Amino acid sequence: MPPLSKLQGKNVIITGASVGIGEEMAYICAKHGANIVIASRRTKLLEKVASECKIISPNQRIKIVTCDLKHEEGCEYLLNSSVNYFNEINNKKPEIDMLILNHAMSLFEHMDFNNPALMIEKLRDIMMANLIGFATLSHLAIPHMISKKGEEFKSIIVLSSIISMISLGMSWAYSTSKAAVNSYFVSLNEELEYQGLQNQIKITLCYLGSINTITMRNNTDKYFPKWLIDHVVVNAEETAKIILQSGLNGQKELWYPSYGVLFRYAYGIFPGIMRKLGFLIQKHLMTN
Ligand SMILES: NC(=O)c1ccc[n+]([C@@H]2O[C@H](COP(=O)([O-])OP(=O)(O)OC[C@H]3O[C@@H](n4cnc5c(N)ncnc54)[C@H](OP(=O)(O)O)[C@@H]3O)[C@@H](O)[C@H]2O)c1
Known part of the structure; x- marks a missing residue:
């Protein structure tokens, strides 16, 4: 893995940096001297993260952009403000130099068949933020990322989830959005190659397992026993470091923690058994 000191002087955009893994990535970028733009909907939290970055690195160059990335105008506003x-x-x-597509709206609840309009509204919101937001930002950013001959490549880091591969009923909208994200960025990677840009822009698709953030804990603590969570969940700061290193390395995929790969192959080889297992786990969660 390349040293994080390679972040020095790089221009980095981090979406969803008000809390969680995005916040941790902002601190690491600050520590290693990157110029950063951090974005999310909550200004107060972004201001807190920016002040913390200035404590870590007093000469830190950081800009906050408050925007809703569910809307095209929000994505345009973020990109234009960052470039300026x-x-x-x-x-x-x-x-x-680096576009980190990290923001996400999540949902962990069963479908309500008596309320189709609400279900579709939830699905639409999640797809707009998680898929269309990522796609729009990547399209807007690419023209500003084409490096000149002899220059280092630029990175697009995309945060996905192992839940994109092993959809549970309860994660229906979130899993759908992340599965579409995988498909979109695999296609974009191919397209960069067709257009001869593969050495100039590299996409790192990160398939994450359970990372210790407030959102993840809110979604899981009520269902799973503490001992299990303590064994499975990994630290957000460590995860942020590994994600940034993978992006600096230009690697195509990151599976972190690495147990995610086991799920991927188990689903590929024994799809029926794995689905049944997922179903039984959910049934157990619903009745306890
Ligand atoms: N934590 C895990 O276990 C885990 C597992 C697999 C994958 N991931 C992926 O890793 C990434 C980070 O996860 P996390 O747990 O750190 O997430 P998180 O704590 O829930 O943070 C999500 C971030 O996205 C921002 N956001 C949400 N909707 C937005 C919108 N419409 N416009 C702009 N910003 C928006 C939130 O800020 P505001 O509310 O201020 O807008 C927040 O900063 C996500 O893509 C997630 O899907 C996480």
Whole structure:
């Protein structure tokens, strides 16, 4: 893995940086001297993260952008503000070095067949933020990421989940969005190759397991026993480091923690058994 010191002087955009893994990535980028733009819907939390970054690194160059990435205008606003900011602070090198697509709306509840309009509204919101938001930002960013000959490649880091591969009923909308994210970014990678841009822009698709963030704990603590969670869940700061290193490395995939790969192959080889197992786990959760 390349050292994180390679972040020094890079222009980095992190979406969903008000809490969780995105917040941890902001602190690591600050520690290693990157110029950062952090985005989410909650200004107060972003201001807190920005102040913490300045404590970590007093000369930190950081901009906060409050936006809702469920809407195209929010994505455009983030991209334009970031490019203007990088131009302002570093006009010899205004381009985007790293785009971290991290924000996500999540949902962990069963479908309500008596309320179809509400179900579709929830699905639409999640698809707009998680899939269309990621796709829009990548399209807007690519023209600012095409490096000149001899320059280092630029990275797009995409946060996905093992739940995209092993959908549970309860995670229906979230799993659907992440499965579509995988498919979209695999296609985008192919497209970069067809267009001869594969050495200039590298996409790192991160398939994460259970990472210790407030959202994950809110979704799981009420269903799973504490001893199990303590054994399965991994630290968000460590995860943030590994994600950034994988992006700097230009690797195509990251499975973290690595047990995710086991699920992937088990689902590939024994789909029926694995689905049945998922079903029984959910049934147990519903009745306890
Ligand atoms: N934690 C896990 O166990 C786990 C597992 C697999 C995959 N992942 C993936 O890893 C990424 C980070 O996970 P996390 O647990 O750190 O997430 P998190 O704590 O829930 O944080 C999500 C971030 O996204 C922002 N966000 C949500 N909707 C938004 C919108 N419409 N527009 C702009 N920002 C929005 C939130 O900020 P605001 O509310 O301020 O907007 C927040 O900063 C996500 O993509 C998630 O799907 C996480």
